[in-house]
Amino acid sequence: MRLIVTTFVGIVFGFLIGLSLTKKLNLPSSLVPSLDLSYIEDKNTGRSTQTLLNVWSSIRRNATSSSQAQSSNHTSKIWAPSNPRGAERLPPGIVEAESDLYLRRLWGKPSEDLTSKPKYLVTFTVSYDQKKNIDAAVKKFSENFTILLFHYDGRTTEWDEFEWSKRAIHVSARKQTKWWYAKRFLHPDIVAPYDYIFIWDEDLGVEHFNAEAMTKRRGDREVHKETEEKPGWCSDPRVPPCAAFVEIMAPVFSRNAWRCVWHMIQNDLVHGWGLDFALRKCVDPAHDKIGVVDSQWIIHQGVPSLGNQGESHNGKTPWQGVRERCRKEWTMFQSRLTSAENAYYKSIGYVN
Template sequence: MRPLWGPPKKKKSKSPMNLLAIAVGIKQKKNVNEIVNKFQLADFAIMLFHYDGNVDGWRDLEWSNSAVHVSAVNQTKWWFAKRFLHPDIVAAYDYIFLWDEDLGVEHFHVGRYLSIIKKEGLQISQPAIDAGISEVHYTLTAREINSTVHRKAVNLRGPGHRCFENSMEPPCTGFVEMMAPAFSRESWRCAWHMIQNDLVHGWGLDFMLGYCAQGNRSENIGVVDSEYLIHLGIPSLGGSAGGKTNAEIDRLAAMRGTVDESDGRTAVRRASFMELNKFKNRWGKAVGEDECWVDPFHQPLHPTQTYHH
């Protein structure tokens, strides 16, 4: 941000080096305030994407006037990111943190986190999730005790995927979830182009981000264990679906041929699944049509291995 006239205020000797962007609703104001206060404002620009249209409700927070506020009702984090985080616009930042609002940051220190990902050479990363008290979708992102960083999951079994010692595909390695990713400037330029303009939920991106890792995804993508988060798993867009868990919502969405649009949260989840299939189909079509495409990560399957995207 720049002043309307004159030079920048003297107390800011340099422009922020990094960006924190969060999709927010006023109901999570307290939690978002805790997240923002964890980030060193001297080194971070703050951008809030207001999916409920309520901007004025944040004015009483002391950092609010220094943040960039973008408002569009019922839009998702990825819809905002595609339109307002163009790589040329955010090229001044070393790292772009694109976070959800329902993250507990009691055990997270951003200065130490930045130091770790720079030392480890991580182009795409995320803080680990405390599996003991959090909603964890993929075991790879769960915190490993007495570890600083991990890049791989072994002996992992989960819905639709299995990981072996020699597994080299997401979500066994080269993978982060979409709730709290941090991108280097270079990796974000690639990831932004991967976001589809008309697909707003972002499902499927996580499995393909390895192509944006600026090299070996198994080395350049990692989960930071020593600076970790709590994933509260609070439903936002579409409401609470009558108290149903996400797993229950997903089962209903997969089973129903039609969705009761009055059940907003269930409709949102089903739309996410539909967009996932569209994204996968588009990727497959693009690969098939590009005669020059060579998959840098293609490896023949072990006879006992199966991968499911």
């Protein structure tokens, strides 16, 4: 009996010494060897093997909880304010702040997915009725362009009759405009890999257009930055529509310019009317940074296909309702922009 008690006390004492060393060395409890106490049993005192195992399990749980608490405390100490908002608790090395629209495989090594990385992005907001026009336009763009189609009529699978469509990206939402799509799917951090972003309508004639030539830097002789308009249209020859202006049916944005323009697009103003007059807010000097590439001219065919996606209301045809909404949005956008500028200047103590 004395031998058994002495043996038990020795085992417990040894375990406590081991546990103390484990805490000091910060070793995981899994490295502490499990004890087989099945051979110890004191029938006279009622201390069975199960009792000893219960004690052992309790000690192990406490050790595990302590280890987890230490691990949790260590993780909570990460705070990287340079990370994007909401990701401050992550180690900076794991943060991926930007993405892309490159299509990847479902197999193999990720590093071998991409044989090339397109430098430019072109988007068209389309209906299937304009398939011939879009087919002609897309064929003007090389493999150096990612093709993204926004489908406002809900028809996507039919486009597979074109081989290029199988490599394109298709996004579908019925009765939406290209600026609705752009605000929601072309966040600057998503399109960051692209040098230029083309955001085009579906009714453009591109017979005289060369996409690769469009992306090259050129001298002033190939770009006109000022023009003459009707008398009284321009209060200043360096402001829209005489300068710093391109219409919104076929704009091309640099990466940096798009980051600014995206933030200016209003969530609820889906037609984008008035946006072309405000693009100059995103570059300086605007009359020198915004222009029309004369050698790459296109034709706006003026097909009112999106306008017909409206609904008859109060005796007005669908396209009349859409056009009325466009004009209202233009007024609302101008009012918001003016109010925002006035509020900013007032906040810094500037009085005009």
